[in-house]
Amino acid sequence: MIEIKNIGVFTSGGDAPGMNAAIRAVVRTALFNEKKITAIYQGYQGMIEGNFCEMQSRSVSSIIQKGGTILKSARCLEFKTKEGRQTAFENLQKEGIDALVAIGGDGTFTGANLFSLEYGIPVVCIPGTIDNDLNGSDYTLGYDTANNTVIEAIDKIKDTAASHSRLFFVEVMGRDSGCIALNAGVASGAEAILLPEKDTAISELIDMLETAADKNKSSTIVIVAEGDKNGGAYNVEKHVKQKFDYYDTKVSILGHLQRGGSPSSFDRVLATKMGYHAVQELLKGSTRVTIGIRGNKIVTTPLEEALNKSEFKLDEDLVKIAQVMNI
Amino acid sequence: MIEIKNIGVFTSGGDAPGMNAAIRAVVRTALFNEKKITAIYQGYQGMIEGNFCEMQSRSVSSIIQKGGTILKSARCLEFKTKEGRQTAFENLQKEGIDALVAIGGDGTFTGANLFSLEYGIPVVCIPGTIDNDLNGSDYTLGYDTANNTVIEAIDKIKDTAASHSRLFFVEVMGRDSGCIALNAGVASGAEAILLPEKDTAISELIDMLETAADKNKSSTIVIVAEGDKNGGAYNVEKHVKQKFDYYDTKVSILGHLQRGGSPSSFDRVLATKMGYHAVQELLKGSTRVTIGIRGNKIVTTPLEEALNKSEFKLDEDLVKIAQVMNI
Amino acid sequence: MIEIKNIGVFTSGGDAPGMNAAIRAVVRTALFNEKKITAIYQGYQGMIEGNFCEMQSRSVSSIIQKGGTILKSARCLEFKTKEGRQTAFENLQKEGIDALVAIGGDGTFTGANLFSLEYGIPVVCIPGTIDNDLNGSDYTLGYDTANNTVIEAIDKIKDTAASHSRLFFVEVMGRDSGCIALNAGVASGAEAILLPEKDTAISELIDMLETAADKNKSSTIVIVAEGDKNGGAYNVEKHVKQKFDYYDTKVSILGHLQRGGSPSSFDRVLATKMGYHAVQELLKGSTRVTIGIRGNKIVTTPLEEALNKSEFKLDEDLVKIAQVMNI
Amino acid sequence: MIEIKNIGVFTSGGDAPGMNAAIRAVVRTALFNEKKITAIYQGYQGMIEGNFCEMQSRSVSSIIQKGGTILKSARCLEFKTKEGRQTAFENLQKEGIDALVAIGGDGTFTGANLFSLEYGIPVVCIPGTIDNDLNGSDYTLGYDTANNTVIEAIDKIKDTAASHSRLFFVEVMGRDSGCIALNAGVASGAEAILLPEKDTAISELIDMLETAADKNKSSTIVIVAEGDKNGGAYNVEKHVKQKFDYYDTKVSILGHLQRGGSPSSFDRVLATKMGYHAVQELLKGSTRVTIGIRGNKIVTTPLEEALNKSEFKLDEDLVKIAQVMNI
Structure with a gap:
């Protein structure tokens, strides 16, 4: 040596x-x-x-x-x-x-x-x-910092979602890895989480959303990892809206702010x-x-x-x- | 009475x-x-x-x-x-x-x-x-809370922009009003700000970006109000890229997190x-x-x-x- | 069963x-x-x-x-x-x-x-x-949340410490356990850390502070766990000042805000x-x-x-x- | 000229x-x-x-x-x-x-x-x-930044105060000026605010605390400006405890973190x-x-x-x- x-x-x-x-x-x-x-x-x-x-x-x-x-x-x-x-x-x-x-x-x-x-x-x-x-x-x-950044953003989104009883599709980073999506989903109490590692059919998602709707929740949050097979939050929203119009829906793509911060x-x-x-x-x-x-x-x-x-x-x-x- | x-x-x-x-x-x-x-x-x-x-x-x-x-x-x-x-x-x-x-x-x-x-x-x-x-x-x-939310997000985006010498187009709320965009642009030291109340031609924007590029800045941020006449951050990016490829560019749409928060x-x-x-x-x-x-x-x-x-x-x-x- | x-x-x-x-x-x-x-x-x-x-x-x-x-x-x-x-x-x-x-x-x-x-x-x-x-x-x-709360507070204290080239004694929670103090000390780049589990003589601390002073640092932070044997941040400050007047000193007791927060x-x-x-x-x-x-x-x-x-x-x-x- | x-x-x-x-x-x-x-x-x-x-x-x-x-x-x-x-x-x-x-x-x-x-x-x-x-x-x-820093700290203190039904005396900066104390008191929903510009007798404060106690509040917060005539939060606590033992009390001196931060x-x-x-x-x-x-x-x-x-x-x-x- x-x-x-x-x-x-x-x-x-x-x-x-x-x-x-x-x-x-x-x-x-x-x-x-x-x-x-x-x-x-x-x-x-x-x-x-x-x-x-x-x-x-x-x-x-x-x-x-x-x-x-x-x-x-x-x-x-x-x-x-x-x-x-x-x-x-x-x-x-x-x-x-x-x-x-x-x-x-x-x-x-x-x-x-x-x-x-x-x-x-x-x-x-x-x-x-x-x-x-x-x-x-x-x-x-x-990873830990990004998780905190993501849940702080989702906590804010939940304020406005709850005020209007809205359904939000929030896209988080993770092309091949669902780590942030899964973690943020659990930490923010999301109603559904779509991960690159799992195939979640839109029909299955709609079942979850119907269950949530039955419980009369003030807001509903779906976390979508970037690499989800359905093609990202905008696509998921589009497909959901075709079959399920219970909610006013919105999409939020958190983007690069997830990489920054102290x-x-x-x-x-x-x-x-x-x-x-x-x-x-x-x-x-x-x-x-x-x-x-x-x-x-x-x-x-x-x-x-x-x-x-x-x-x-x-x-x-x-x-x-x-x-x-x-x- | x-x-x-x-x-x-x-x-x-x-x-x-x-x-x-x-x-x-x-x-x-x-x-x-x-x-x-x-x-x-x-x-x-x-x-x-x-x-x-x-x-x-x-x-x-x-x-x-x-x-x-x-x-x-x-x-x-x-x-x-x-x-x-x-x-x-x-x-x-x-x-x-x-x-x-x-x-x-x-x-x-x-x-x-x-x-x-x-x-x-x-x-x-x-x-x-x-x-x-x-x-x-x-x-x-x-308004004050939203301004703080926006600059905290942009501060984070600047961390990653500076690490890669990137140009970011950050879209903030304001369909008819450029208040948030102007305020956030000043508070975050953005290189250019596009407002609904002002027509900023893409050529003019490119001039500003060229000036910024000459100064060898570590990152460049353009704030785009939702209601900007050029049609939002994605359109602005598209037009800029056609004529100016100095930078790696990214778009960030801050979206509804601007409405929430304590x-x-x-x-x-x-x-x-x-x-x-x-x-x-x-x-x-x-x-x-x-x-x-x-x-x-x-x-x-x-x-x-x-x-x-x-x-x-x-x-x-x-x-x-x-x-x-x-x- | x-x-x-x-x-x-x-x-x-x-x-x-x-x-x-x-x-x-x-x-x-x-x-x-x-x-x-x-x-x-x-x-x-x-x-x-x-x-x-x-x-x-x-x-x-x-x-x-x-x-x-x-x-x-x-x-x-x-x-x-x-x-x-x-x-x-x-x-x-x-x-x-x-x-x-x-x-x-x-x-x-x-x-x-x-x-x-x-x-x-x-x-x-x-x-x-x-x-x-x-x-x-x-x-x-x-524990993780408290650590984040503590370093956010110390980051703020460092801003003002650096503006005045001051020495701060920051007391953090931990009567028997130095976990928060040690973690916060490392995470905030403190110049010295006093833990309940270790006896640090004041003379030893002064040696460390003299070393820091020689390096012409803009600010100096000493983290003191509640349960430190020298009796808390106020006592440490008092003893240090008797023998070492290089710095303007201040004490900050973070207190119960360490227990709260999302x-x-x-x-x-x-x-x-x-x-x-x-x-x-x-x-x-x-x-x-x-x-x-x-x-x-x-x-x-x-x-x-x-x-x-x-x-x-x-x-x-x-x-x-x-x-x-x-x- | x-x-x-x-x-x-x-x-x-x-x-x-x-x-x-x-x-x-x-x-x-x-x-x-x-x-x-x-x-x-x-x-x-x-x-x-x-x-x-x-x-x-x-x-x-x-x-x-x-x-x-x-x-x-x-x-x-x-x-x-x-x-x-x-x-x-x-x-x-x-x-x-x-x-x-x-x-x-x-x-x-x-x-x-x-x-x-x-x-x-x-x-x-x-x-x-x-x-x-x-x-x-x-x-x-x-001033605006300091106000935000102070209310974020008090929001955290309220979490722990409410969990234990405690009375907190929170001392904020202001030797001659009650601006931060008044502002923070209103913004955090404090039960009483002691200002340098006003003489508040301890007996008067105790009246306010008794009123708050009757309402069965989960926590009680008293904001004390540094320059309050009663001599700061520790003295106020001491005087209050002599006559009013309804509550478990704690003192928090926010100190120099109020000067820092982005x-x-x-x-x-x-x-x-x-x-x-x-x-x-x-x-x-x-x-x-x-x-x-x-x-x-x-x-x-x-x-x-x-x-x-x-x-x-x-x-x-x-x-x-x-x-x-x-x-």
């Missing part, structure tokens, strides 16, 4: 609250261990362009409470080519960066894994995505733990693993395993509970 | 934060003056259906901080007919209601004015609408003052007026004048300031 | 955000299983006074987002006597209540355990306390899961256990074990990380 | 949310008018020490939403001496600063007025203080307007005036008049309304 002297840190893919807190922890832990720490701006794009900056402790002052990522993020097609990665590696070598901490979601992990395999550079990943759709961690960074306490602490342990793992010789949390324990998981979609499962217990709550 | 014995209170039209605080103040001020106070549920619809309930002081406990309206609201086509209003008046008479406090926007005011003219029942109105588009008051109930301190106090003075005005013999605030003074304005759209003017000083801020 | 027909549910001890969400889940899960469900108001006091009310599904509508407890809570000395418990048991029998779900902290658990041992009535507990100081669960209800998404979902499983466990024949969460799994732990203070340990990894972050 | 070429801007006294938004507006308006704009750090202290920095448009990017003041603030005894002011003036001359915008409260205004009288340098002030205790403006910067929409827009007009007034030749808002109109008032305490009056209408609401 060659001694690490200079760790590069970057964020990539969709941004998530808590990324800044993780960057801060990576920087300070590296400095604590008397290593150089170099910021790579705009993810893989910045590697290819040589967009580097050496960090000091004060470089990450007062960022723990900020949403987004001070290192910026970008999609980078060029890194998917052999030539792009070659340029990236040469730039890292020139800069003296001999290990990486990558913060992001599945695309980030895939790139990091391939790059480390090809060039032998040690990489440890931190799961940063509001979708919570990676194996190897009970929680990804940003991270929750949970995400700040999780990010700090993960950033710390990412550096410690690198220094212990780990590579091609992601940091994760299981209960209160920090764990590592090989990237290949973290990326294995077939292992990622929706919380079926919570799906069942959501139904019981609508008795 | 006949002595008032039983005041009916109702909310009508779109709900707005602060309506509950106003209801509370109306109820308690009536009781303080030893008058009966009767809730009319679902606005004019409830008058026609005789949906009444006598209120006590405790009926309005712990509602000051709640969004929406506990009296519910509804659109009511029947009240637009002579027969509908006749039924409504007969129901009020049966219940002994001899004066009204109406809380709502321009539709509510129009109905209240006509009804009072036809049947001689005294009516005092309270302006409750997030649109701030009524004469006779510097502020309508709910009222701000400003709206709670304003609602309390307005509710108190609405009852005092009724008891002094006023009718067909709206309560308003001018500076720190509560004032009354005849309903006809409050409804005169030609007198309602956008804050041109603020439009100018918004431009200066984008130097 | 005798079939359970009527479950009593109550909250006791200090209130915590999420208690209402747990009550809602208990009520609806009982009804789903076709059991009667009876609210017991004001905890053990209500048992002794026979303060009962049968609950329906609608009795718990729109409470999931509310802080506090709709069932009220009270300290009850009488329940600590044999006679008090005898009266309580007789009242439960009269009401037909043959099983209990108790929501609260260590005092609640102790009472529940004793009562069940004495009278044979099955009891399942739910850990509801912001202190997170019970064995058997990674998280207690209300529960976070995390607490709402956790409460819903715990309430559901508490009833399921009762129906499966469990007694004298607490529901808990370990990672993403709901688990049960015997009450004796949950109450064993010697097993409860501070997160030493996080204590170490907090120090590294202050490099 | 000599042409102004270089405007100095500073904040002084207690910080207030919205100061940064005002600084941004001053900077950009000066640049729009093709003037140099120089930041003076730490208020009058910075003038004496020559702590200056020329500002560009980008120097104030992304500060509109931040609490505190990026220019820092400090108390400065030296500026109260003739020598101190002489040094300050010489430093301004060396730097070429020929006009000033001062943002702060009454101490700031007093200093600015004297300095301008002595040295002839034009000064325009912006009222920035959460206390709202200056003549010449319906609202000072930061400014409300109202404060951001007000700050932007005031900053813009402060520069415009300087360029028009105004001096020794403060900018203010009356209704929706920006106005100016001579500093002497703004500082005249005898003209500043509590909103007596609102005091009366507060009592009516407690029927």
Whole structure:
């Protein structure tokens, strides 16, 4: 094992609250261990362009409470080519960066894994995505904050829905993952939840809405994950209205505000733990693993395993509970 | 002047934060003056259906901080007919209601004015609408809360916009009124604001965006009022993308969450003052007026004048300031 | 095992955000299983006074987002006597209540355990306390919300501290447990954290503050847990000022606002899961256990074990990380 | 009138949310008018020490939403001496600063007025203080945000107060001014409000609490302004407990969190307007005036008049309304 002297840190893919807190922890832990720490701006794009900056402790002052990522993020097609990665590696070598901490979601992990395999550079990943759709961690960074943002928005929508006895279809983020939708549905007491992982026929949804209507509820909320098979909240509304006109209906697409905001306490602490342990793992010789949390324990998981979609499962217990709550 | 014995209170039209605080103040001020106070549920619809309930002081406990309206609201086509209003008046008479406090926007005011003219029942109105588009008051109930809701959402969107150097088109409420858009645009430091009261050509907008791009800003936000002539945020984005591909663009439609939420301190106090003075005005013999605030003074304005759209003017000083801020 | 027909549910001890969400889940899960469900108001006091009310599904509508407890809570000395418990048991029998779900902290658990041992009535507990100081669960209800409340307050304090380059001593709840202090300290990037579980000499604290002062930080925050051995934030300030006058100092005691507020998404979902499983466990024949969460799994732990203070340990990894972050 | 070429801007006294938004507006308006704009750090202290920095448009990017003041603030005894002011003036001359915008409260205004009288340098002030205790403006910067912060804290306290049927004494800022206390008392539905401007005998307070107790309220909140004649919340509690033991009582001192936080929409827009007009007034030749808002109109008032305490009056209408609401 060659001694690490200079760790590069970057964020990539969709941004998530808590990324800044993780960057801060990576920087300070590296400095604590008397290593150089170099910021790579705009993810893989910045590697290819040589967009580097050496960090000091004060470089990450007062960022723990900020949403987004001070290192910026970008999609980078060029890194998917052999030539792009070659340029990236040469730039890292020139800069003296001999290990990486990558913060992001599945695309980030895939790139990091391939790059480390090809060039032998040690990489440890931190799961940063509001979708919570990676194996190897009970929680990804940003998921808790996004859940709070979503329920605060739905609490507001319920005020107006109740004043007019309306039916709202609220679309939340999650193209492949129903985590936010399921969580927000339970937390906001929604009457129905449509998830990418489950086929819910419109007729089945209408049955649920008729049950709710019989109970004379003041408002009715249907949570629709972006990736629901019926094609999103507008389509669901259209289909429901054709067969069920009991209610005045409205659609709300929460959109990108779900990605922003000051991270929750949970995400700040999780990010700090993960950033710390990412550096410690690198220094212990780990590579091609992601940091994760299981209960209160920090764990590592090989990237290949973290990326294995077939292992990622929706919380079926919570799906069942959501139904019981609508008795 | 006949002595008032039983005041009916109702909310009508779109709900707005602060309506509950106003209801509370109306109820308690009536009781303080030893008058009966009767809730009319679902606005004019409830008058026609005789949906009444006598209120006590405790009926309005712990509602000051709640969004929406506990009296519910509804659109009511029947009240637009002579027969509908006749039924409504007969129901009020049966219940002994001899004066009204109406809380709502321009539709509510129009109905209240006509009804009072036809049947001689005294009516005092309270302006409750997030649109701030009524004469006779510097502020309508709910406007301040909606502004805070909007800027909190935009602050979140800016986090993610800055992380990806994106251009966001954020659509806010305001079909005829640019108040929220202008206010939110200034308060969030937006690069451009499209208002229903102003024609902004797409070419002009693109000029502004090019100026912003030259300054190498980390993110760019365009606020689009619902009623902007270019047809809403999605249309604006489409037109801009045809001619200007500097940026990755996204659209966010804030939607109905703008109507909900716990009222701000400003709206709670304003609602309390307005509710108190609405009852005092009724008891002094006023009718067909709206309560308003001018500076720190509560004032009354005849309903006809409050409804005169030609007198309602956008804050041109603020439009100018918004431009200066984008130097 | 005798079939359970009527479950009593109550909250006791200090209130915590999420208690209402747990009550809602208990009520609806009982009804789903076709059991009667009876609210017991004001905890053990209500048992002794026979303060009962049968609950329906609608009795718990729109409470999931509310802080506090709709069932009220009270300290009850009488329940600590044999006679008090005898009266309580007789009242439960009269009401037909043959099983209990108790929501609260260590005092609640102790009472529940004793009562069940004495009278044979099955009891399942739910850990509801912001202190997170019970064995058997990674998280207690209300802890996550309290953490968010605390860091939002500290973020505000940092704004003013930084404007004046001040040193703030912020006292947070936790008489025996440093969980909130440690968590808030890490999440807010505090310069020092004083915990009941650790003796931190004032001289040691002054060393830390001198280090911070050398780094020319814009503000300095010391988090003091209520139960810190130096006697709370005012005492710490007094001792520090005697020896170290580098800074203008201020004290802030966050106090009871830490107990209130709408529960976070995390607490709402956790409460819903715990309430559901508490009833399921009762129906499966469990007694004298607490529901808990370990990672993403709901688990049960015997009450004796949950109450064993010697097993409860501070997160030493996080204590170490907090120090590294202050490099 | 000599042409102004270089405007100095500073904040002084207690910080207030919205100061940064005002600084941004001053900077950009000066640049729009093709003037140099120089930041003076730490208020009058910075003038004496020559702590200056020329500002560009980008120097104030992304500060509109931040609490505190990026220019820092400090108390400065030296500026109260003739020598101190002489040094300050010489430093301004060396730097070429020929006009000033001062943002702060009454101490700031007093200093600015004297300095301008002595040295002839034009000064325009912006009222920035959460206390709202200056003549010449319906609202000072930061007051609206502080009110929101206070009611959010009290809403949380009410959750826990109601769960235990407790009586809370909540102390809010305001040594000489009862504005925050009165406003927060009305907005949170408090049962009693103790103001510096009014003598409320403890016996009178106890009468009010007995009335509240008779109504069987779930919780009782007494707002105590810092400057109340009875000596603050702890003293009030002590006196009340001696004569009235109906309730379990608690005290909460909100403290410095009231000064921080992201400014409300109202404060951001007000700050932007005031900053813009402060520069415009300087360029028009105004001096020794403060900018203010009356209704929706920006106005100016001579500093002497703004500082005249005898003209500043509590909103007596609102005091009366507060009592009516407690029927």
